[in-house]
């Protein structure tokens with residue numbers, strides 16, 4: 001029996017994680033107990049999940065929503081917590097062995113650190129945590145002897161390709177990117193795209209923020225940073241390869257030029273389940289890969305002119321310090337504004353680049369420093385939007 005805390009249980013990754021748990025428990029392959037659930041404000045779904053999985057605590061970031069949930073669950077013996085404190089308590093709950101962090105955004109940083117301090121194994125979907133606070137997270141994980149198991153599909157693929165091989169003999173990582181809904185378009189053709197068009201990912205059904213990141217290719221930039229921290233590989237050894245079908249989830253090349261790929265149907269249940277059952281491989285709800293149906297796989301270099309976010313993120317990683325936190329904060333704010341119709345699509349990269357330039361060179365050596373850079377970048381984006389009355 002493995003006991004789990006799931007942060008972001010109402011989201012795309014969170015609900016698929018509960019699907020995996022439900023199926024494995026029903027099949028009797030592995031038994032999971034859910035000790036804690038957490039989300040922002042979706043109390044309808046949290047109530048449903050709490051009644052099904054009977055956790056000890058449910059954390060709701062929004063205070064009013066927490067009060068509402070407390071009333072809804074008054075017939076149950078469950079503690080309903082609120083705010084960042086509640087999120088951190090859910091992440092570090094005594095008795096839980098694995099904390100799945102699948103909240104979206106920088107808000108995931110403190111709970112990740114709280115879980116590592118409490119020596120939980122971390123199943124990490126929340127890439128923004130590593131992008132902005134990679135040095136803190138990986139440093140603390142090393143100090144506490146805690147495993148960070150990747151959930152992001154490409155990183156799970158790389159992790160799987162590394163099993164049984166010598167990391168010292170790794171030559172490079174080939175990180176695949178779908179290219180998103182706007183693959184093949186020029187920069188000019190991207191000027192007027194709408195949120196509805198950008199939310200139309202060709203291969204994956206995901207939350208809104210990561211879907212827009214895929215459309216700008218900032219997602220791949222964030223993933224280069226995530227891979228660099230997770231596998232301790234410099235940016236020069238990570239090559240982004242556009243692969244339209246999202247069947248090859250990533251590859252690693254060794255010194256002898258052997259390239260090992262991890263493939264499968266594009267379904268997040270697979271990497272989620274591998275992180276939860278690692279090192280075991282159990283039957284999953286993922287459909288069989290039918291190569292006769294797929295027939296051909298395509299690979300292209302990324303177009304950095306049409307998708308400058310990828311280049312901005314790689315430059316931030318090379319610069320180091322608080323530059324990635326600034327880019328990430330600006331991106332979160334700009335993506336939110338784009339989704340609300342307040343910012344044109346191609347201004348996302350422009351504002352991220354400007355936020356990075358404004359960020360002084362300082363080490364990312366404390367949570368306060370990282371959150372400060374994040375906040376400054378967000379304020380910068382907000383001030384540009386309000387001054388220009390976009």
Ligand SMILES: NC(=O)C1=CN([C@@H]2O[C@H](COP(=O)(O)OP(=O)(O)OC[C@H]3O[C@@H](n4cnc5c(N)ncnc54)[C@H](OP(=O)(O)O)[C@@H]3O)[C@@H](O)[C@H]2O)C=CC1
Nearest residue numbers: 008010011012013039040041042061103104125126206207
């Ligand atoms: N979806 C996917 O297939 C993939 C996602 N990822 C990464 O996983 C993470 C989650 O993505 P995804 O599931 O798509 O996102 P969703 O938008 O679908 O879900 C986000 C989850 O985070 C919760 N949340 C948001 N803000 C807070 C907060 N302040 N406090 C507590 N909980 C909060 C939401 O709660 P509520 O519902 O109440 O708002 C929801 O449960 C992201 O970092 C993404 O990049 C990585 C690879 C694939």
Ligand SMILES: CC(=O)[C@@H](O)[C@H](O)COP(=O)(O)O
Nearest residue numbers: 152153177178179180214219
């Ligand atoms: C499923 C997953 O891991 C996403 O992060 C995915 O990679 C997004 O697709 P892109 O390759 O288009 O960014």
Ligand SMILES: [Mn+2]
Nearest residue numbers: 152153154223
């Ligand atoms: Mn990914």
